Amino acid sequence: MSSNVPPVGSGVGNLSMHRIGLGREDFLKLLVTQMKNQNPLEPLHHHEFIAQLATFSTLEQVIQLNENFVNFTTLTSKANVLSMLNKEVKVKADTDEIITGKVVEIGFEKEKIMVTISHPGGILNVGLDSLVSVKN
Template sequence: MSTIDSASAAQASSNTASASPATQKFGEEFTSFIKLLTAQVQNQDPLAPMDSTQFVDQLATFSSLEQQVRTNDSLGGISSLIGELHTMFAAEWLGEKVTIESSWIPYSGSEIEYLDNAPTDADKAYLTVRDPDGELVWTEILDLDEDVHRWNGQTSSGDPAAADMVYEFNIDYYRDTEYLGLGAPQIITQITDVGTENGALRFGTDSHLTADLYSVQKYKTE
């Protein structure tokens, strides 16, 4: 066997090995169909030949099925590639400190750190914290010169806030006496797991907040 023949044989073997079981099975069925069709044509009655339109329709059906099988194979490859990309993202994001903007924040008893995200022209900011029933539990004036703000569960009544509860955080911004608007804090937290939801990346954090890829920003201390 020549070198070219050997290379061709090796390539054919590689193609056969890489083909999916569905594609291989379809190829076998198509070959059987062609053999049966050829036998029918060879043995048909010359005085009453078979309708060639039926042959064309059957061939078209097989061609459509072949395309569907190949499409399914391609989708399987894309799905595998997406899975690999998710693994790469998981390696990049796990353990990273990030910020997530959210008004509703789970409180586990540990101190909550957050950024105020104030407008550039704001000179006053007022934080309000409410329980799930809407009752005001804490309010304070934020120092906008501070990079990071903290809430350790203190309440206006002096009793510690109940743990394992979700609280609503809102920040009202002012310039002198002019009201500029309402904002949500950016919670500083750490990525603990990476998963998928409806094909999109989803992050879990140690603050029990979850967010997609486009809702988180890596937090860097200056």
């Protein structure tokens, strides 16, 4: 039986780092389709089926590991930002002016971290990306 699918490891061109290979749904669809369309005179050998199930199990574990790593990274980032409370910082305001003040509040808005700075001119709320320096 011939196939138009390139063999594993034959190179697939430029893929995004966010999606390399098959996802779990893709893998299950492929496995079910393969079983439905197999030649009855040459059914899938048990060792091939076990190898595919092992691959699926490995895929599940890698996906779970990646999700855990993302959660860990997020929590670590938030903990690092919280250590800036009551520290002197320099931030770049919307006017490109550098303002020196003290961090009085940190907020987490969806994917963005906001820092509230108390400075001689009042209160300024800026994104973490506006931070220029942090000082004890």
